[in-house]
């Protein structure tokens with residue numbers, strides 16, 4: 001009896017001992033992993049398992065970075081989940097990372113969460129030869145389908161008419177412009193990739209955009225805390241409930257929507273007359289390929305199309321929402337833009353890109369909106385392709401890099417009044433002034449692929465809206481520039497009045 005009791009006690013004790021040893025071992029392994037390599041950039045002390053999670057404000061991550069930069073300098077390191085991250089700040093260091101040493105920082109990190117959603121196909125999350133081929137092909141196909149040509153401008157002008165009609169229908173009553181703007185912007189990328197625009201009241205289109213919107217919001221939620229856990233314990237998290245499951249489900253629906261469009265294209269595809277991006281891609285897939293052509297397959301087609309849709313809708317639409325907000329908050333700036341539109345374009349014709357050179361003030365306002373709204377505040381992360389030296393620090397291969405765009409767009413050595421909405425940043429003697437620190441699209445080899453498209457859309461849509469309407473806060477409402485950190489940094493939902501001019 002006593003022997004039995006002793007043996008049970010011993011078993012329980014040994015289990016505890018084993019557990020204590022196991023935990024101690026895990027903590028030690030974690031600690032060892034977190035010891036900074038020699039000559040690695042400084043940063044706050046990471047906690048066991050949590051790293052620097054508790055040091056970060058996930059709702060305002062760019063503010064946390066600003067605080068760290070003040071304490072540790074323009075290059076510092078963090079432990080995020082189980083990965084080491086180096087954050088680079090200020091124009092000179094960000095340019096050194098993205099441009100002068102661009103080749104060393106050209107990859108994207110492959111994290112389990114992104115891999116689950118985006119896979120490593122397509123444009124945004126791919127690396128190596130696959131990325132190079134998809135990017136080159138997408139750029140040349142966008143050009144073939146009108147980028148930089150009159151035909152694309154005409155599509156944007158046509159869409160501006162639909163947009164201004166939809167806003168006119170609000171009759172000067174307070175409304176949230178989110179969906180009208182989203183509809184218009186995504187129609188441009190739809191017509192390039194799918195070959196057609198959708199009617200704003202088309203139920204399939206509405207379903208697609210709502211699904212997309214919900215996914216963008218949830219995605220940002222999970223990219224912060226849940227995402228960190230997912231990236232550390234992917235196998236476990238896959239089986240646990242949480243918002244990540246809704247995001248996976250939504251992406252599944254978005255993928256099957258695009259798959260359906262690809263199937264439809266295959267049915268009436270005529271290789272000698274490609275109508276859009278998907279047709280052009282099918283042509284590329286059909287080419288008898290040697291080894292280097294192997295990356296043109298259906299998964300890459302699906303993900304490149306989704307990436308163009310994803311990157312091309314959310315960003316430009318968010319910027320236009322900021323633009324309307326700022327013009328309503330600063331009526332004197334709006335009046336100056338209207339005066340310039342009236343003298344250069346008038347009311348009877350639509351704005352075009354040829355007008356931009358004669359409209360320095362409007363151009364400066366669009367640039368200043370992009371600067372101050374900093375919608376991709378921390379850029380899209382990069383990863384070192386090999387052991388590298390940056391600013392005298394040693395950065396091992398595989399380190400995640402964050403070239404902080406907000407630190408450049410608000411760099412106090414570059415901008416006269418970084419925290420003030422001031423179109424004067426882009427004006428000199430009444431003429432438009434280019435600024436080196438204007439990097440909302442990032443820079444270097446992975447610079448935004450849609451920069452030219454976005455700039456064309458922003459100028460034409462914005463000018464067309466201010467030409468037709470005066471935007472104002474509803475009676476007794478004070479509009480605010482408070483933001484929400486989603487996939488982009490966007491204004492909190494607001495209502496505004498559009499009075500016809």
Ligand code: HEM
Nearest residue numbers: 123124311312315316376380440441442446448449450454
């Ligand atoms: C105001 C609008 C936009 C802003 C501020 C913006 C910003 C950015 C930024 C900061 C990056 C990351 C670049 C880097 O890693 O260094 C990026 C990448 C990208 N953007 Fe944009 N973007 C905008 C509009 C668009 C549009 C309209 C398209 C669609 C054609 C687009 C397609 C892409 C793609 C495909 C990438 C990934 C490029 C790669 O990894 O090679 N973007 N964008």
